[in-house]
Amino acid sequence: MNEVIKSFMDRKILLSPEIFEKIKEDSYSDIIEKYDDKNILVLTNELLEEKNKEKILELKEEYNKDRKVRIIKSYEEESGKREVKDFVSHFKSRYNKIKNILLNRTDLQNTLSITRGIEKNNENVSFIGIIYNKLITKNGDLSIILEDLTGKIIFLVKRDKECFNMAKDLVLDEVIGVTGLIRNKVLYANNIFIPDIPYTKELKKSSEEGYAAFISDIHVGSNVFLEDDFERFIKWLNLELGDEKHKEKASKIKYLFIIGDLVDGIGIYPDQDLGLKIKDINEQYEKLAYYLGKIRNDISLIICPGNHDALRLSEPQPSLDKNIAKKIWELPNVFLVSNPALVNIHFSEDFDGFDVLMYHGSSMHYFVDNVESLRLGNAKDNPSLVSKFLLQRRHLAPTHGSSIYATYKDNDPLVIDKVPDFFVSGEMHRPDELNYNNTTIINCSCFQAKTPYEEKMGNNPIPSIATLVDLKTRNITKIDFSENDK
Ligand SMILES: [Fe+2]
Numbered sequence: 001m002n003e004v005i006k007s008f009m010d011r012k013i014l015l016s017p018e019i020f021e022k023i024k025e026d027s028y029s030d031i032i033e034k035y036d037d038k039n040i041l042v043l044t045n046e047l048l049e050e051k052n053k054e055k056i057l058e059l060k061e062e063y064n065k066d067r068k069v070r071i072i073k074s075y076e077e078e079s080g081k082r083e084v085k086d087f088v089s090h091f092k093s094r095y096n097k098i099k100n101i102l103l104n105r106t107d108l109q110n111t112l113s114i115t116r117g118i119e120k121n122n123e124n125v126s127f128i129g130i131i132y133n134k135l136i137t138k139n140g141d142l143s144i145i146l147e148d149l150t151g152k153i154i155f156l157v158k159r160d161k162e163c164f165n166m167a168k169d170l171v172l173d174e175v176i177g178v179t180g181l182i183r184n185k186v187l188y189a190n191n192i193f194i195p196d197i198p199y200t201k202e203l204k205k206s207s208e209e210g211y212a213a214f215i216s217d218i219h220v221g222s223n224v225f226l227e228d229d230f231e232r233f234i235k236w237l238n239l240e241l242g243d244e245k246h247k248e249k250a251s252k253i254k255y256l257f258i259i260g261d262l263v264d265g266i267g268i269y270p271d272q273d274l275g276l277k278i279k280d281i282n283e284q285y286e287k288l289a290y291y292l293g294k295i296r297n298d299i300s301l302i303i304c305p306g307n308h309d310a311l312r313l314s315e316p317q318p319s320l321d322k323n324i325a326k327k328i329w330e331l332p333n334v335f336l337v338s339n340p341a342l343v344n345i346h347f348s349e350d351f352d353g354f355d356v357l358m359y360h361g362s363s364m365h366y367f368v369d370n371v372e373s374l375r376l377g378n379a380k381d382n383p384s385l386v387s388k389f390l391l392q393r394r395h396l397a398p399t400h401g402s403s404i405y406a407t408y409k410d411n412d413p414l415v416i417d418k419v420p421d422f423f424v425s426g427e428m429h430r431p432d433e434l435n436y437n438n439t440t441i442i443n444c445s446c447f448q449a450k451t452p453y454e455e456k457m458g459n460n461p462i463p464s465i466a467t468l469v470d471l472k473t474r475n476i477t478k479i480d481f482s483e484n485d486k
């Protein structure tokens with residue numbers, strides 16, 4: 001012991017009592033090697049933490065430089081108090097971004113501002129605006145108020161019009177284009193345009209072999225967390241389970257995306273603790289870190305949070321907190337990103353890779369409940385329909401109140417400004433997929449059995465399934481890790 005103290009003193013390092021205690025427990029040489037810094041006079045616990053973080057970051061960078069993972073968009077918290085003007089600039093940014101997409105339509109080339117257009121009479125005009133209000137008239141027509149940066153106008157959609165069905169699906173606060181005839185300051189709509197994603201985007205394929213796997217909603221800590229199924233999944237990834245065909249497939253997996261609700265969390269809803277097996281949030285993440293740490297190191301893990309994770313609820317949710325989920329953050333093959341986030345994978349010198357838009361999906365319930373076509377299409381059980389609806393609106397939560405969001409200065413991070421190759425979500429606890437204009441929509445399963453809350457809400461989860469994509473062919477397979485199957 002004296003030797004150790006002496007060696008620190010030689011380096012002009014004084015030890016705080018808590019470090020002194022630590023040294024007693026830890027390996028001496030480790031500590032000396034890690035904290036050999038002549039400039040540090042008093043080594044405190046905080047300093048030790050800081051130095052550790054730097055070291056881990058350095059190691060991670062070095063370790064991951066050959067991985068084909070690029071984080072394109074990941075949002076951290078914006079500091080500073082929000083004022084009304086920030087709220088306005090957030091909405092202006094949304095309006096302008098989506099307006100620019102809509103202006104590519106030939107029918108909307110001659111769009112006027114509402115204050116100018118409203119003065120015309122018996123003329124055909126077009127507007128681009130945000131839906132301010134929407135109601136059904138006594139005659140069964142739709143009367144919608146549209147707002148742009150200059151003013152508001154009512155547009156009427158007669159129920160015998162071709163665009164009536166489309167108008168029925170319009171939701172508050174979405175940005176649309178509309179053309180029609182102006183008469184007495186009211187627009188009689190002929191056509192409605194949503195921004196949508198283009199038909200022409202080719203189905204991109206990689207010439208290099210590789211698979212991406214997608215899961216979400218693990219809910220570690222819940223007493224209905226399907227631990228055995230999750231363990232089977234990890235064994236399968238590590239080629240310890242399944243026949244040769246399975247092993248061949250698993251061996252090609254290079255990326256594992258986890259789309260939020262990593263743990264069940266604490267205090268997410270009243271009496272949640274009755275449904276918890278692990279009641280401490282740090283322990284929940286530690287347990288998950290234990291599992292993730294078992295996964296083959298050559299698989300890159302790309303992880304975003306969800307509404308059950310220990311973060312603010314407002315979107316974008318920043319990446320997982322390094323202090324709470326320390327053991328996950330320390331895993332060398334882990335990339336932590338925000339919810340939503342845009343990540344590019346599998347690129348090479350002559351291939352620009354695949355853009356994967358990750359969004360946990362908190363807004364989805366609102367649209368299932370409030371959009372007629374989604375309700376009739378049973379989107380609750382077919383969540384890819386909701387994802388498609390959001391892609392078409394080019395926004396992850398178009399209606400104010402469909403999710404909680406943070407306003408960002410001059411930017412609305414929930415706008416889908418870049419068309420992704422993959423749009424992946426969780427939250428609905430049901431696996432589903434759909435090719436929509438060559439964007440692959442994926443909704444993930446979960447590793448949690450039906451909870452009493454889900455029972456009450458009429459949700460029908462299908463747990464323990466992983467979705468795989470062959471990046472060479474874009475073929476999708478789903479593998480069931482539930483007990484009954486084995
Ligand atoms: Fe969940």
Ligand SMILES: [Fe+2]
Binds near residue numbers: 427
């Ligand atoms: Fe969730």
